[in-house]
Amino acid sequence: MDHFIFFSYSASALAFGALLLFSFTRTQRNMSFRIATLLSIIWSLKIIQTTLDEQFFLADTLVYETLRNTSWILFLATLLSKQLSGNAFQYLKDCPLTPAFGGLVLFVVSIETFPAFLDWIRTWTHMDPRFFSHVIFAISGLILIEQLYRNTPLSERWNIKFACLALSAIFAIDFMVYSKSLLYKQLDVSLWQTRGLLNALTAPLLGIAITRIPPVEASDAKTKHTSPRKTTFYTTILLGCGIYLLLMSVAGYYLKHTDAVWGETLQTLFIFLALLLLVISFTSGKIRALAKVYFSKHFFHYSYDYREEWLKISKSLAKLESLEELKTFIITTLTNLVESCGGGLWLKNDQGEFVLAATQNFRIPSQELTHLKNNRHLPEYLANKQWVIDFFELAHTPEVYDDIDLSPWCYEDSQIWLIIPLFHLNHLEAFVALTQPRAPRKLNWEDHDLLKTVGMQLANAIALSKASEALASNRQFEAYHRLSAYLVHDLKNIAAQISLIVKNADKHKHNPEFFDDTLDTLHNVVNKMQRIVDQLKQGKPPTSPATLIDLGEFLRKIQKQHIGHPEVQLAIATEDCAIKADSIKLASIISNLIQNAQDATKQKPDGWVKLSLNIEGDYAALKIIDNGIGMDEKFIAERLFKPFDTTKGNAGMGIGAYEARDYILKNHGQLDVESQPGKGTTITLHLPLTKSGTE
Template sequence: MENFIYFSYLASLAAYFILFLFASLRKNRNWPFILAALLSAIWSASALRSLQDNEFFLADTLVFETLRNTALFLLLGTMLYKQQNAAGYQYVLRAKSTLPATVIIFLTVSIETFPDLLEFIQQTTRVDPRFFAHVVFAIFGLILTEQLYRNTPLSLRWHLKFLCLGIGALFAIDLIVYSKSLLYKHLDMPLWQSRGIINVLIAPCLALALPRLDALTSQAASSAPRKTIFYTTILFGCGVYLILMSATGFYLKQANAEWGESIQTIFIFLAIVLLVISFTSGKIRALAKVYFGKHFFHYSYDYREEWLKISQALAKLESLDELKDFIISTLTNLVESSGGGLWLKNDQGHFFLAAAHNLHLTQQELDSLKAEPHLPIYLTQKQWVIDFYELAHAPEVYDDIDLSPWCYEDSEVWLIVPLFHLQHLEAFVVLTQPRAPRKLNWEDHDLLKTVGMQLANALALNKASEALANNKQFETYHRLSAYLVHDLKNIAAQLSLVVKNADKHKHNSDFFDDAIDTLNHAVNKMQHIVEQLKQGKPSPSAAILTNLAAIIKNIARQHNGTPAIEVETDLIECMIKADQNKLISVITNLIQNAQDAAQKPDGWVKLVLTRQADYAVLKIMDNGVGMEPSFIAERLFKPFDTTKGNAGMGIGAYEARDFISKNAGQLEVESQPGQGSTFTIKLPLV
């Protein structure tokens, strides 16, 4: 057995000495890592000396183990604080936990170095403070390891995997060794003997981790600083639990010397059973988590900080497209989702997909969701986040809504987050499954709703700004109309002068030449004005009976340019009641748009007139460039939004839909990019 112990710690000494040389000879030296490897080798050497020198005892190695633990704490603390500040060493020295940890380490080193101080404490407390201190060190080391791993972004955890695995295993073994030693009041030799081999097995993990730490340091330094969050798990509770159980078992043993060993064994068994039951019971864990979360720890999120961060980012956005992308990225980052889509509400109150990122939905699926009217109503009534993980485990929560369109096979939909402005649903965001499986709690839902409210306010502000800009454009348009009216007055004055002088000079040939020139000038100028105003708002006129079939045939003859217009109808009469001049203007404008879009060698424009029930149905079809669905939903019917530059005022489609809706009709648009467009006008028959 002595040979096993000797070779166990000899192998540990060799492993950590090689690790020390490997870390020292590298170009990028990690000094806390080098110090930890060196002190681990010294600790192994001290254990070897205790086996060879009768004047050197095992207890004398504890001070070297304390120094080794200190170096590991420094390594973990430096890596942890570099996640939020590149100057890790300086930040560790200013951390709140540095002073109490230094005091505890200093007291432990003093106790382990001066036997008289140790004897005084043992006589006073009847407890060996060294075992207690090393149990605390093991718990603290496990907590630091957890904090380092969980505060590192998912994309960078690969670099820390072996480091956290090795150091975590080392402190876990220390926790077992010293908690049992504290319970039995003497060092547990079988466990202590195996530590050498265990440390040898841990050394390769640390060697594999060292090259990865270089890449982690450079990436962490280049990323934006972020606040380190303290995560609480069963580690701290388990450490406190073992300390209390050890102390209770010790006093039970002292209370009954004859039955103390048996009582102690039974007590440990019952304690372990209680521990297993507590940690395997979901209800107990949930109750404990909520209790400690509410009474001992702060909220997981700093709502003020999140609000200010989003407000600052929103202030930098300059367009609606940037805002839409920002909404998706903000919500996906909050819950670490892999993608999402934003559904906005248009002027008619219908929701459409306005932006998406890694949202794998086909056009058929989008069409089926577009025809689903119940979801917006449900979100408005409930005003909560729809969680499909919750739906899978507690479907009774969502009995009021049929979510089957979102739950198709291989669906990646995870959350539906509503965005409310003054209790009105402005939009909702669909988030796909997270990068790592997770379950949201009440704080996550509250944060999503709070951030959603702020993002909805930004959408409402953008709409208000857009409406104000439209009003300003209308004002500009009215100013232009005033200038045109002034020109008309001048033309009227010129024609009035001709009429006034006609009786006096009607036999003068020169007068006729001048009159013809004046009329020619007036006609040209009026045609120019008409071209500018024919899409403007006309003066009110009465609706009359109109033959739609005759109108479209006349328009086709008058505008039969390039491409040619083909009329398809079997109807001789198709009587409707509408303002004939305005109707001609609307149809003419749509035909001209179709001709503009189909300007290619094989371009064509068709007018198809039919009757459907009580409606006259006119389809204006072309095989032109077509339009994107998002353009139809957002921009086609928006006034003063044109793709023709200075050639158009952008009110043609808006005016057409407004006129048709005022005559109890409907205007529908179907279009595919590169395949053409179809405008369908439905007007009630007389």
């Protein structure tokens, strides 16, 4: 046995010696690597010394192994720190576990250097802490290797690949040796003696690694490398070590409590079942496929950066201005994702049918296109299954698509490779058929997930584009509806004025003043009708220039136009009151407010309506006062100025008060309402005076 140990660790010393010499031939300095290599040589030579001199024991070499492990862990930590922060030691300074690990190393070196201290620890704890400490070192090294490899971008893993393989082998061997020794409370010599040879086999891998790894001591900010994804702490190694130690503990417990015969039998049975499970796993295609997908999803870096893909597509979508641009963008995006040569987009129309809306390097015979249009099975299948149809998979495992007839898509010279559904709110909005890729490839689960994810984003864009077009169309209808409402409102007021003339004609037909007022009213009606005709021609309310208006004379004309019950009383406090406004619009607004006041008081025999005009500061204050039915505060706050909300049923349009306030506010005025149920209403229009009106 001593002869084999001597050969094993001699090979290790020679291999790492050659590695150290090779590291000095490299132009870049990598001091942490050279220190770890030197300590590996010393560790190997110390074990060789124990085989040649009976005064030394294997336990005397543990302190050198601790120093060797610490140096390799420090080398890995500097690589990880440089990867995460761009500085070889910045991450070590910030990590809260660094002091704890340093304390552990100091403690282990102390108990392995001073036997008296070790005996005191054994007496106090009734255990040997050295095996446990070396298990911690092995697990720490494996965890660091995992963090380094999985937090390194895919493009840079080529640099560290062989270093990770070599050091993971070294720490895995140590983990197996000391975990078993910890379980049985004695060193497993058979595993120990092979470690030197196994370590020697890792030296060539480290030699390749040193040619690729840049100097870790460099701290120039320009050399900073960061992972394209969020830095994550991965725990696969920790979980695997925990499962291994648990199985070892269970096996040791049962072997300890059974006799030697049954113990050997159970050990043989355990090995047989493990080998059988391994053979079944490798021979079953389904198990291998499921295991591959599971471990690829949960334990390895993704091939795609989903966040980056999502942001890239979102930025491109924000630049599109029409549905036609979006159609082309959808095909281009999906073809670029899987390196397809072209494709076609089938979009759902208003009738719920899917029609070919856009193509790119996509040829399909018109006869086949007609046949596909009449085939409704595919949209129903996509809506139910919600997965990507892969015609490569169809050719090799057709049983997957037993519940759908895809023969219409397999016409002569068909190059269709994938059919990708686009879902919005779980409803199929469109689907894309892609042609064969530029280079033959087989899609995996991640490709399918990415296509479905991007498909949902593109479907949202389609739905948003359709909604925008529908909104634009609805806005046009809204503009026509609003115009129609104003026209009908003006016609209603005109009809009311003519109705008053007809109603009072028999009573006042012999009064010359009545005829004068009637002619003025009819003249005003003609102007309003002409204005309505102009609105119909232009498709929007015509705008008239603001003119200087003498409010006193202006209100007298309006008073004469409102003949009927109750008569409108006019009180003008000042004659020098001029404003600038659209006379036709202002007359329509005041007339409508007077008409509303008359409607509110016509049921009262003693009802009255008053117009008053005075000056309040820089404003002309025009008040329309009545003693009608009035309004409560809630109605004024919530409904009075709400368009198309009326209490008159079919007789009203509900836009008079809204139109009045809108016009007054736009002309820098103010409209106030005071009212009480059963006591009447006062509406005050504050209109800004012109300079001439205030002088």
